[in-house]
Amino acid sequence: xxxxxxxxxxxxxxxxxxxxxxxxxxxxPAALRATGLDLHYGSKQALFGINLVVPKNRxxxxxxxxxxxxxxxxRCLNRMNDLVDGVRITGKVEMDGTDIYDPxxxxxxxxxxxxxxxxxxxxxxxxxxxxxxxxPKIHGQRDKKALDExxxxxxxxxxxxxxxxxxxxxxxxALSGGQQQRLCIAxxxxxxxxxxxxxxxxxxxxxIATGKIEELILQLKDQFTIAIVTHNMQQAGxxxxxxxxxxxxxxxxxxxxxxxxxxxxxxxxxDYVSGRFG
Amino acid sequence: xxxxxxxxxxxxxxxxxAFGTIAAVLxxxxxxxxxxxxxxxxxxxxxxxxxxxxxxxxFPCIVGTFLLVLIMSVIGVPVGTITAIYLSEYVDRExxxxxxxRFAVNTLAGIPAIVFGLFGxxxxxxxxxxxxDAIFSHGKLHWAQPNILWxxxxxxxxTLPVVIVSVEEALRNVPQELRAASLALGATRxxxxxxxxxxxxxxxxxxxxxxxVSRGAGEVAPILFTGAAYFLxxxxxGLDSQFMELGYHVYIMATQSPDVEATKGIxxxxxxxxxxxxxxxxxxxxxxxxxxRRRSIQ
Numbered sequence: 001x002x003x004x005x006x007x008x009x010x011x012x013x014x015x016x017x018x019x020x021x022x023x024x025x026x027x028x029p030a031a032l033r034a035t036g037l038d039l040h041y042g043s044k045q046a047l048f049g050i051n052l053v054v055p056k057n058r059x060x061x062x063x064x065x066x067x068x069x070x071x072x073x074x075r076c077l078n079r080m081n082d083l084v085d086g087v088r089i090t091g092k093v094e095m096d097g098t099d100i101y102d103p104x105x106x107x108x109x110x111x112x113x114x115x116x117x118x119x120x121x122x123x124x125x126x127x128x129x130x131x132x133x134x135x136p137k138i139h140g141q142r143d144k145k146a147l148d149e150x151x152x153x154x155x156x157x158x159x160x161x162x163x164x165x166x167x168x169x170x171x172x173x174a175l176s177g178g179q180q181q182r183l184c185i186a187x188x189x190x191x192x193x194x195x196x197x198x199x200x201x202x203x204x205x206x207x208i209a210t211g212k213i214e215e216l217i218l219q220l221k222d223q224f225t226i227a228i229v230t231h232n233m234q235q236a237g238x239x240x241x242x243x244x245x246x247x248x249x250x251x252x253x254x255x256x257x258x259x260x261x262x263x264x265x266x267x268x269x270x271d272y273v274s275g276r277f278g
Numbered sequence: 279x280x281x282x283x284x285x286x287x288x289x290x291x292x293x294x295x296a297f298g299t300i301a302a303v304l305x306x307x308x309x310x311x312x313x314x315x316x317x318x319x320x321x322x323x324x325x326x327x328x329x330x331x332x333x334x335x336x337f338p339c340i341v342g343t344f345l346l347v348l349i350m351s352v353i354g355v356p357v358g359t360i361t362a363i364y365l366s367e368y369v370d371r372e373x374x375x376x377x378x379x380r381f382a383v384n385t386l387a388g389i390p391a392i393v394f395g396l397f398g399x400x401x402x403x404x405x406x407x408x409x410x411d412a413i414f415s416h417g418k419l420h421w422a423q424p425n426i427l428w429x430x431x432x433x434x435x436x437t438l439p440v441v442i443v444s445v446e447e448a449l450r451n452v453p454q455e456l457r458a459a460s461l462a463l464g465a466t467r468x469x470x471x472x473x474x475x476x477x478x479x480x481x482x483x484x485x486x487x488x489x490x491v492s493r494g495a496g497e498v499a500p501i502l503f504t505g506a507a508y509f510l511x512x513x514x515x516g517l518d519s520q521f522m523e524l525g526y527h528v529y530i531m532a533t534q535s536p537d538v539e540a541t542k543g544i545x546x547x548x549x550x551x552x553x554x555x556x557x558x559x560x561x562x563x564x565x566x567x568x569x570x571r572r573r574s575i576q
Binding site: 048078080083085108109110111112115116117120122125134135138141186187188191229 | 469
């Protein structure tokens with residue numbers, strides 16, 4: 001791999017206090033670029049000037065202790081925080097050169113491009129087929145055959161097809177927790193987003209189901225850019241290419257996962273990844 | 279006096295009052311079933327009053343009540359549901375407007391039924407009907423008199439709070455994660471409501487409708503001046519017809535009948551039918567609501 005200058009990947013971050021660990025960053029275009037992102041809940045500030053790049057077709061893990069702002073930051077990337085009363089956001093998040101917080105940006109088309117997987121699997125109380133077809137239908141696909149194809153492709157993509165292909169008409173709620181979460185992933189990729197945001201997608205699952213989700217994440221990164229919030233250090237180590245360490249609403253350090261885990265620049269990062277706090 | 283004795287007295291008194299409630303229900307229901315059951319027969323349920331209202335059955339009253347609550351539901355349930363959707367899905371719970379709407383709903387629920395009756399007469403019959411007549415019947419009296427449509431409108435207004443409150447509760451029971459899932463897929467707020475939220479709270483809408491019907495079926499005052507009739511030789515033929523109704527029938531049988539003693543059986547029988555109807559509706563609403571709660575916990 002060809003180490004390049006930091007500017008190639010995070011020019012904005014570079015001008016900041018040095019939150020970015022420079023070694024071993026590849027020359028990968030940015031899928032999303034947050035610049036000076038502040039977030040307030042009412043009078044309480046939850047994010048402080050976040051500068052972070054989510055590299056394209058890579059897995060970026062957001063780690064940090066509870067309440068550090070990593071989930072809040074993730075939800076800024078598809079503007080899900082807009083739905084929370086009293087939230088005020090300043091700064092920029094650029095995607096394909098457009099600030100997604102520009103008032104002209106339509107959140108509906110943004111969220112179509114930036115999908116989300118939630119901590120608690122949340123399939124609709126409908127059939128498996130209906131769950132996956134929901135997004136494409138909303139976006140205008142009416143043809144039953146085309147929908148069947150999307151459903152199959154998405155379920156295959158989420159490594160669930162073989163388990164459910166004979167039961168597509170069954171209620172999604174009859175699936176196990178791990179299957180439900182993979183169904184949610186299938187539902188998200190059915191609308192062909194560019195980016196997938198995952199908010200602790202495996203935190204409610206047993207180790208086997210977690211393993212399947214992690215395997216899936218590694219498969220998905222060929223097609224999608226993935227940003228994943230996780231509490232689990234090993235998980236971040238296993239699935240991610242880049243890791244961002246958040247602490248008390250600030251981005252402390254960002255770099256390749258290897259560097260963050262083996263040779264972090266910041267003491268706090270080292271303490272956290274080695275399990276000394278958090 | 280001894281503290282122990284006071285304690286015992288207090289307990290005895292509270293228990294007595296509690297028992298009184300049960301006794302009252304048993305007494306009322308018992309008397310009605312006891313006195314009304316002998317009157318109930320297939321003929322009683324399916325024939326019209328005869329012999330100067332001292333004989334025959336209550337079929338027109340059953341039909342009238344049925345039509346009244348049906349039209350009332352067609353008007354009131356959609357309006358109530360839509361209001362509840364606005365309150366739960368669109369407007370901030372703490373906003374001034376939401377507070378005003380809620381205040382209005384609570385006030386509406388507290389207005390005595392007879393006031394609704396008078397309002398119905400003044401607003402729907404005179405104003406609404408008068409307006410229709412001015413436009414369509416060239417001032418000839420047609421809509422500006424009591425009929426089943428205006429009675430249903432009045433009843434719908436009376437039962438609106440019931441619908442709003444139960445639908446709103448059902449909407450709040452729909453997990454927030456489902457809305458988030460839909461929005462995160464790029465659905466609009468309306469698509470989310472229509473395709474995810476509403477299908478998940480149909481039980482609530484149904485409960486609201488049943489409670490409204492059971493409330494409406496039991497009220498007489500709102501229809502006194504807006505459409506109920508003492509006796510009609512035929513069943514209502516259109517929205518502009520008057521109608522007979524169970525509760526109103528009991529009232530007139532007990533107060534306006536030429537021979538109150540002779541109609542006693544009919545009074546009890548009619549009351550029993552009315553009571554069975556309201557109980558059945560209330561219990562199905564309770565059952566639906568319990569199912570809904572159980573599902574929302576899972």
